[in-house]
Amino acid sequence: QVQLVESGGGLVQVGGSLRLSCAASGRTFSSYAMSWFRQAPGKEREFVAGVNWNGDFTYYDDSVKGRFTISRDNAKKPVDLQMNGLKPEDTAIYYCAAGHGDGARSIYAYDYWGRGTQVTVSS
Numbered sequence: 001q002v003q004l005v006e007s008g009g010g011l012v013q014v015g016g017s018l019r020l021s022c023a024a025s026g027r028t029f030s031s032y033a034m035s036w037f038r039q040a041p042g043k044e045r046e047f048v049a050g051v052n053w054n055g056d057f058t059y060y061d062d063s064v065k066g067r068f069t070i071s072r073d074n075a076k077k078p079v080d081l082q083m084n085g086l087k088p089e090d091t092a093i094y095y096c097a098a099g100h101g102d103g104a105r106s107i108y109a110y111d112y113w114g115r116g117t118q119v120t121v122s123s
Contacts, residue, residue, distance in 0.1 A: 002026035002112060004078070004096045009117030012086055018119060020081040022096030033102045034072055034079040035110065038092035038119075045095070047105040049081060059103055063089075086121045093118050 008020040020036065035050035049060045049070040058070050067085040072078060079096060094117050099110035 004098060004112055004114035006094060006096050006114045006117040009094060009119045011120045011122060014087060014121060014123050016086050016121070017082070017084045018086065020083065020094055020096075020117060020119075021077060022079045022114060023077050024098075029078045029098045029112075030074040032078075032098040032100060032112075033104065035097050035099070035104070036070060036079070036081045037095045037097055037107065038090075039095070039116075040092040045107055048094070050103065050105070051079060052102040057102065059105075061105075083119070086119075088121050088123045091119060091121050
């Protein structure tokens with residue numbers, strides 16, 4: 001069974017940091033683009049950050065640029081997301097996703113999804 005499993009979410013104060021990780025089982029994702037999406041209550045799932053298959057190219061939503069950093073190490077686990085300077089509007093469930101479209105920001109470009117990890121930023 002192919003699975004992506006997120007971890008590292010939690011409750012943090014404004015300005016704090018969290019590091020999310022995504023572990024894979026059932027197959028290797030070394031040839032896939034990997035991204036993080038998030039979904040807040042009552043809102044659609046939105047793109048946050050992505051990295052191409054070998055880690056050479058990263059791309060971010062403007063709302064997180066300069067605060068979040070996506071990285072991958074294909075030898076260890078597919079993808080991490082370092083989140084600094086967290087704001088209340090970052091509160092959401094964060095999902096890891098894998099797909100074949102480098103640079104893609106649409107949910108429809110991704111074939112595999114984790115179940116998500118909750119991030120809550122308190123003011």
